Amino acid sequence: MQGVGEASKLRLSFCKQDKRVPVTASEMLPPIRRISYKFQDMGCLVSTPQDTGGYRKRPGNVGEVAVFVPGLRIPKPVDFSQPLGDSLSKSLVERLSALRTRIVVMAAQEAPTATKSRKRTATQHGGSTLSDLQQALEDYLPVLLGLVKDGSHLQHKVQFVWVNQEDDAEETAMPNAWYEVLSVLHLMAMLSLSQANLLLLPKTAGDGYQPKVSEAESRRMSIDVFLRAAGYLDCALRHVFPQLPPELRRDLPVDLAEGVLRALSLQALGQGVDIQLGMAIDSAKATLAVKRRLACEMVKYWHQAQENIMHLPLANGWGEKHQLFVKWKYVEAKAAAYYYHGLILDEGNTEKSHGMAVAALQAAEEFLKESKKVCEAFNTSPPISRNPPLWGTMKYLSEKIPKDTSSKVRINRDLYTSENWGIFQLLHFILFDEALHVMAIF
Known part of the structure; x- marks a missing residue:
């Protein structure tokens, strides 16, 4: 049974090996990177004040979700x-009020539809409600930062109130401007994820939508949007969280819990790599090693996302759905990693490598089946959703994994003895049963 021990070592290292695989520009694909978001890069624009209120309204059905x-x-x-009237000039107070009121109005209008699959809503200025709200937040943030500059006493003067989505409490109020900064960055990240969702959903003539760019270009654009979302969240975690005293951190709604923010940031990075893997699949220049490296990178991000979110008290519909989404994508990523690992092993010329290839492909098929079950659970968890037509990485893998696994199993059964085949089957079960623990080291 020496082969079993060697296989165990191999399965523990195959994703680590990919760190040594050179990925050059000629092989395509810009690397996934974290963005360090700079507050001073944001512009300023005064808005006309209006008034509205915000209350939590959860949709029953959000349609297609990418x-x-x-x-x-x-x-x-x-x-x-x-x-603030006694501490700041009247013009500055009015400017701060106008900028925030604009956000209050636009967010209340956008929130009911931001999670639904739909074409972009155009505005009279030729933009979209999502991009206009994003711009309003970027205009407001540098002015808001004046309240916390150099430990200003003004940071505790105003009670900020936000309506939650994933927390049991409908709203959370805190007299701390850093809480407002954290909430603004979180909203900017959620708007970026909403924009990415719109970019990745299929556009049809029946929607009355005339796309200005191809689907391939939309997917490329989504990578930058995912990176932007991860950058906002990374900025919140690195630069805002440390400013909040421990007692305030404990009182934050679960929407802004450190684990949720990290999970969302990792989700954005994981989905960005997923798009890159789809591009690699379409490229004749991308090698199997490059594809396996990207698949392993996906596993790493989704595993870390699950570790951050699985123990949080996400009890209501949005929270449970969030956890299921992370689990679904984590299992999908493992299917991709084992599939490409199996193809690389199959390039070997030994009986052992072929047997290990079959074991890896069978594990990939099991993960693919499991991902479909978790996907169904995600879609039926309220608010109800549905998958868009298969595209990109999963369209390819859903067709190739069952086909290639069946083919390799049949070929190897014909080539090798039943005794050795039993060892290969044992390797498969070892790989599959311990896969959840093994993937943690990637």
Whole structure:
């Protein structure tokens, strides 16, 4: 049974080996990277003040979902004049009020539809409601940061109130401007994920939508959007969380819990790599080693996302759906990693390598079957959703994994003895039964 021990070592290292695989520009694909978001890069624009209120309204059906977005947290109106009137000039208070009121109005209008699959809603200025709200947040943030600059006493003067989505409490109020900064960055990230969802959903003539770019270009564009979302969340975790005292961190809604923010950031990175893998599949220049490396990178991101979110008290519909989405994508990523690992092993010329290839492909097929079950659970969990037509990585793998596994099993059964075949089957079960633990080291 020496082969079993060697196989165990191999399965523990196959994704680690891919770190040594050179990936050059000629092989395509820009690397996934984290963005360090700079506050000073944002512009400023004064808006006309209006008034509205925000209340949590969860849709019963969100339609097609390519990217999970756990609703939009909505800011409620704030009166800046009373707490800040004696400390800031009237013009600055009015500017701060106008910028935030614009966000309150737009977020209340956008929230009911932000998670639904639909064509972009055009505005009179030629943009979209999502991009206009994103711009409003970028205009507001540098002005807001004036309240926390150099430990200013003004940061505790205003009570900020936001409506939650994943927390049991409908809203959370805190007299701390860093809480407002954290909430703004979270909303900017959720808007980016909503934009990525729109880019990745299929456009049809029946929608009355005339696409200006091809589906391939939309997918390329989505990579930058995913990176932007991850950048906002990374900025929140690195630069805002440390500013909050421990007692305030404990009182944050689960929407803003550190684990949720990390999971969302990792989700964005994982889905960005998924798009890159789809591009690699379509490229004649991308080798099996490159594809396996990308698949292993997906496994790493989704595993870390699951580790961050699985123990959080996400009890309501959005929260449970969020956990199922992460689990679904994690299992899909493992199917891809084992599939490409199996193809690489099959390039060997030995009986052992062929047997290991079959074991890896069978594990990939099991993960593919499991992913379909978790996907169904995700879609039936409220709010109800459905999958868009298969595209990209999973369209390819859903066809290739069963076909290649069946073919390799048949060929190897004909070539090798039943005794050795039994060892190969044992290798398969070892691989599959311990896969959840093994993937943790990637």
